[in-house]
Amino acid sequence: MKPSKLGSVFLLALAAVLSLSLSSLTTNSSESSDQQLDSLAQDRAKHLARLREQIKGNGRRAADSVFKNIKTMKGMPAGRLLAIMDIGYSQSLGVSCGHCHNTERWESDEKPQKQIAREMSLMMTKTTSLIKEIKGLKSESPAVNCTTCHRGAVKPALDLGTK
Numbered sequence: 211m212k213p214s215k216l217g218s219v220f221l222l223a224l225a226a227v228l229s230l231s232l233s234s235l236t237t238n239s240s241e242s243s244d245q246q247l248d249s250l251a252q253d254r255a256k257h258l259a260r261l262r263e264q265i266k267g268n269g270r271r272a273a274d275s276v277f278k279n280i281k282t283m284k285g286m287p288a289g290r291l292l293a294i295m296d297i298g299y300s301q302s303l304g305v306s307c308g309h310c311h312n313t314e315r316w317e318s319d320e321k322p323q324k325q326i327a328r329e330m331s332l333m334m335t336k337t338t339s340l341i342k343e344i345k346g347l348k349s350e351s352p353a354v355n356c357t358t359c360h361r362g363a364v365k366p367a368l369d370l371g372t373k
């Protein structure tokens with residue numbers, strides 16, 4: 211097997227293991243929502259496998275030279291963008307790719323959630339820099355990310371009640 215082929219087989223296996231272990235980690239007790247999470251994980255894995263195949267050999271190139279409509283993630287390696295789409299964005303919100311994308315045309319901005327996500331990302335950067343100004347925190351580099359607020363839900367909770 212060629213090294214590049216081996217690499218993508220490895221990535222596929224990694225994606226499968228990740229989605230399996232994440233779905234088995236979910237604390238949700240009801241069986242139907244477990245099934246729903248499984249099918250979201252499968253849907254994400256299917257899209258990621260196709261896209262990783264499409265960008266094979268270009269995973270380290272800048273996202274804006276590999277994809278068509280990159281505004282906030284310019285310069286980020288294309289492979290890393292896909293990992294963020296999976297773990298950072300989809301799993302944080304408890305959705306699959308189709309929540310923000312027309313999955314036949316990834317570059318399209320037709321779903322409002324996609325532009326919202328860009329603005330959320332800017333807000334996250336601003337919030338992180340405000341947090342860094344607070345003295346006496348335990349972390350050397352305190353930060354917030356999508357999961358900090360969303361925790362697997364499209365609409366973050368405003369109280370401690372069960373979702």
Ligand code: HEC
Binds near residue numbers: 276292323324
């Ligand atoms: C919460 C919204 C959200 C979710 C969920 C999401 N994406 Fe994205 N995606 C974006 C945003 C925003 C961009 C554009 C980033 C930018 O402008 O730099 C993007 C860009 C992309 C691109 C580049 C398209 C192009 O040609 O410009 C691909 C490919 C992509 N996403 C794949 C995925 C996959 C695969 C999933 C599911 C595993 C996913 N996305 C889930 C918001 C999302």
Ligand code: HEC
Binds near residue numbers: 323355
């Ligand atoms: C400081 C908390 C916070 C952070 C951090 C955060 N969000 Fe949000 N997000 C919210 C709130 C609050 C809403 C609005 C929910 C509502 O009332 O509709 C929201 C809504 C959204 C929506 C609209 C969902 C829908 O379909 O209605 C998307 C998409 C989204 N966030 C993506 C992201 C992404 C991607 C990140 C990380 C880059 C992120 N958010 C980080 C608090 C946050």
